[in-house]
Amino acid sequence: MAEIVDQLADLTGLRDRDTLDVSLVSSIRDLLHPHTVAVHRVVGDAGDERWLTRAALGANDVAARADSAWADPQALPMLTDRPERLGCLQAAAEVELAGNPTTLLLPLASDTGVVGVVEIVTDQPLAQDLKRLLIGVLRIYRNVQGLLDYSERDTLTGLLNRKSFDETFYKASGVPLELPADPGQDRRHPAPAHYWLGVVDIDHFKQVNDRFGHLIGDEVLLLLSRVMRSCFRFYDQVYRFGGEEFVVLLRCTSQDDALAALERFREAVRGYLFPQVEHITVSVGFTDVRPGDTPNAAVERADKAVYFAKNHGRDQVRCHAVLVRDGLMEDQAKDGGIDLF
Secondary structure (H helix, E strand, O other): OHHHHHHHHHHHOOOOHHHHHHHHHHHHHHHHOOOEEEEEEEEOOOOOOEEEEEEEEEOOOOOOEOOOOOOOHHHOOEHHHOHHHHHHHHHOOOEEEOOOOEEEEEEEEEOOEEEEEEEEEEOOOOOHHHHHHHHHHHHHHHHHHHHHHHHHEOOOOOOEOHHHHHHHHHHHHHOOOEEEOOOOOOOOOEEEOEEEEEEEEEOOHHHHHHHHOHHHHHHHHHHHHHHHHHHOOOOOEEEEEEOOEEEEEEEEOOHHHHHHHHHHHHHHHHHOOEOOOEOOOEEEEEEEOOOOOOHHHHHHHHHHHHHHHHHOOOOOEEEHHHHHHOOOOOOOOOOOOOOOO
């Protein structure tokens, strides 16, 4: 009993999603001593969902294994490639595959529904009391995830908030800048990639609030966040920084790819029909994430590109590096003065 209490105390004391998943599989391994235990989550766009392994431990593993959060989606298995997991996901109920060894699949729930499965491989089927214990652990895990969502997400749009930006920025800029060259290529032989930070500002948003009221203004923000989710990929991190300003952290192989992704989003917003307001536009500025960059410095560069866009017609995407190259803006290579907190 003391061991169980210690495991739960460690689990509820965590405030990082990656560490939380690792702690979950570690706790299950220490409690059950299985062959393997893993957490698999569903990622990707509708119709092309994939399995992303968040954490996996074998009986003798010293450290957990995981797919990178920035993994190439095409290199991940499709949902239908793992039909036993898919059955657990769709039924939102345990699935036990009898045999020697035995595989137990349990649905991984969140406040928005079932988001993945926990896969446990053991010599023999687990007794009912151990299954009840596992279900209790997963309920605690869900509660901790809910608390993280509450602290890290904007209450109106559900996007990540400013509080979580710095940590994610340093993680993204600190991992190897690489992804597979083609879907069939082994992930151990990557091709170069890069990270880009875009700042999005709604044009004339004050006029929306003044003309239609703040309730309609909030609805515009909520619907815009949905457009952002549909336009960017699952591994692109999207934030609301407050008011009408949003930030997206992209992974692309080139500046042209980043520009194309942001242009697709700008055009999607322009063509979207918002209730009562009908049409709005956005101005977007973006910059590359440089070695040794800080969040303040990167946001300041992108912000300057946004201001340029707003002062030169709005409804456009501007790249900071291009503006500097063309002599339209000076590059101040120093940490910006923007306070994110």
